[in-house]
Amino acid sequence: LAAPAAAQSLAPRPSFSMMGLYQRYTLDGTTLAEASMPIHLVVPLGTGFVASLATTPALASGEAVADLGGVTDVQAGLSYTIELGNARMALSLRSNVPSGKSTLNAEEFSTAWQLSQSFYEFQVPGFGQGFNIGPGLLGAFPITEDFVIGLGVSYQYRGAYTPVEGGLGAYDPGDEFFFVGGLDYRFNPQTSVSLDLTYTLYGTDELADGRTFEAGNKLTAAVQLRRLFGFHEGRLALRYRAATTSNLAVDGVLLDELQTVPSRGDLRAAVMLRLAPDVSAELLLHGRYYDATADFDRQTVLDIGLSPHYEVNDQLTVRSRFVYTTGTFGGLEGGLGLAVRL
Numbered sequence: 001l002a003a004p005a006a007a008q009s010l011a012p013r014p015s016f017s018m019m020g021l022y023q024r025y026t027l028d029g030t031t032l033a034e035a036s037m038p039i040h041l042v043v044p045l046g047t048g049f050v051a052s053l054a055t056t057p058a059l060a061s062g063e064a065v066a067d068l069g070g071v072t073d074v075q076a077g078l079s080y081t082i083e084l085g086n087a088r089m090a091l092s093l094r095s096n097v098p099s100g101k102s103t104l105n106a107e108e109f110s111t112a113w114q115l116s117q118s119f120y121e122f123q124v125p126g127f128g129q130g131f132n133i134g135p136g137l138l139g140a141f142p143i144t145e146d147f148v149i150g151l152g153v154s155y156q157y158r159g160a161y162t163p164v165e166g167g168l169g170a171y172d173p174g175d176e177f178f179f180v181g182g183l184d185y186r187f188n189p190q191t192s193v194s195l196d197l198t199y200t201l202y203g204t205d206e207l208a209d210g211r212t213f214e215a216g217n218k219l220t221a222a223v224q225l226r227r228l229f230g231f232h233e234g235r236l237a238l239r240y241r242a243a244t245t246s247n248l249a250v251d252g253v254l255l256d257e258l259q260t261v262p263s264r265g266d267l268r269a270a271v272m273l274r275l276a277p278d279v280s281a282e283l284l285l286h287g288r289y290y291d292a293t294a295d296f297d298r299q300t301v302l303d304i305g306l307s308p309h310y311e312v313n314d315q316l317t318v319r320s321r322f323v324y325t326t327g328t329f330g331g332l333e334g335g336l337g338l339a340v341r342l
Contacts, residue, residue: 012050015042019319019337021123027329032062032114036123037337052077055099058124060115066107068115072100072127088140092154095133102128102161109164118262119290119299119329130159130173138180146186154178158203174203174215190228197221216244216261231274239266262290262299282307284323301327315341 017040024033036058043051053076059069079092104112116125136154143149160172182196198220205213222239243261267287274280284305292298305323312318316338323333 012042012044014044014342015340016040017337017339019321019335021321021333021335021337023120023122023331023333025120025325025329025331030063032060032065032120034058034060034115034122034124038123048081050079050081052079056124058127060111060122060124062111062114065111065114066105068101068104068108068111068127070101070127072124073097073102073129074099086142090136090138092136092138093133094136094154094156096129096131098128098131098161100128102130102163103165104163105165109167117296118264119288119296119301128161130161132156132158134176136178148184150180150182150184152178152180154180169208171208172206174205176203177201192226194224194226195222214247216246216259218243218261233272235268235270235272237266237268237270239268240264258294259291260293260295262293262296264291265289278311280309280311282309297328299328301325301329317341 018037021036021038022033023036024031026032036056038054038056040054041052045051053074055074056072057070058072059067061067074097075094076097077092077094079090081088081090083089101108112126114120115122118125134154134156136152138150138152140148140150154177156176156178158173158175160170162169163171177200179199179201180196182194184192184194186192198218200218200220202215202217205215207213218241220239220241222237224235224237227234241264243259243263245257246260247257265288269285271283272280273283282305284303284307286303286305288299288301288303290296290299303323303325305321307319307321309320310318319335319337319339321333321335325331325333
């Protein structure tokens with residue numbers, strides 16, 4: 001948190017990126033696949049101001065599920081970064097502009113529900129929802145030359161939409177608050193460590209039939225060690241997310257208490273190798289653990305990845321990504337894309 005906030009450029013270059021991705025996973029004999037192409041545009045508007053747009057066309061299919069495809073909602077953002085003495089502050093405004101398919105038939109909704117399970121980590125876990133908008137404030141405060149503290153808060157208003165044709169009507173998700181804090185400490189020019197904490201507070205979801213759903217709040221802690229080895233870089237990261245139970249009620253009467261969002265643990269080791277002045281490759285080992293929920297058993301998987309990059313010139317980089325997943329479910333991910341900096 002602290003390092004990214006401190007490193008934000010006041011005058012970034014315009015950039016455009018896109019990558020074609022294919023993901024395919026099999027759990028309990030059932031296969032689910034998705035092809036997608038995330039597109040991201042960043043445009044500086046003047047000193048300190050940056051605008052961004054993102055959307056993703058995608059198609060999901062699988063065994064015993066209906067095909068579901070289209071373009072996701074547009075994610076629009078505007079940020080302003082300013083230096084105040086040694087500190088750096090970043091103000092942001094993010095919004096979800098409805099443009100994807102948000103109202104699904106029963107078969108499509110079943111597919112979307114499977115895509116949304118967090119352990120799959122599909123690029124597009126959902127295509128459309130209501131209008132969302134939220135401001136954020138993030139600050140980085142150097143204590144010494146080697147020690148930086150970061151603090152931030154953000155809010156997201158989430159608008160209502162109708163998720164299922166002929167269903168129970170409108171669904172109004174609760175608003176969300178995010179509180180973040182972090183620190184970065186540099187031991188020497190080659191070695192640094194960072195620690196981040198995030199607390200997410202969810203409002204009450206409301207359904208048209210009078211039911212309410214209170215999602216459990218989340219606390220996420222992460223620590224990362226970074227080490228430079230000449231032109232190469234190694235990172236070792238540990239992350240844990242503790243999710244509480246959720247409550248389902250009708251007219252204020254509690255019906256059930258469920259674990260809908262799994263607690264999660266991650267151990268990630270990555271090495272970025274500079275193979276030539278214009279060629280680099282990241283090697284990845286990523287262990288992931290998801291606690292059991294009301295719908296799925298506990299999941300434990302290992303991702304083994306390789307991501308080569310080729311810098312054609314100062315403006316163009318070609319990127320690729322290959323990941324093999326094994327464990328309680330298995331699968332693969334492959335991607336090829338480009339990034340353009342003007």
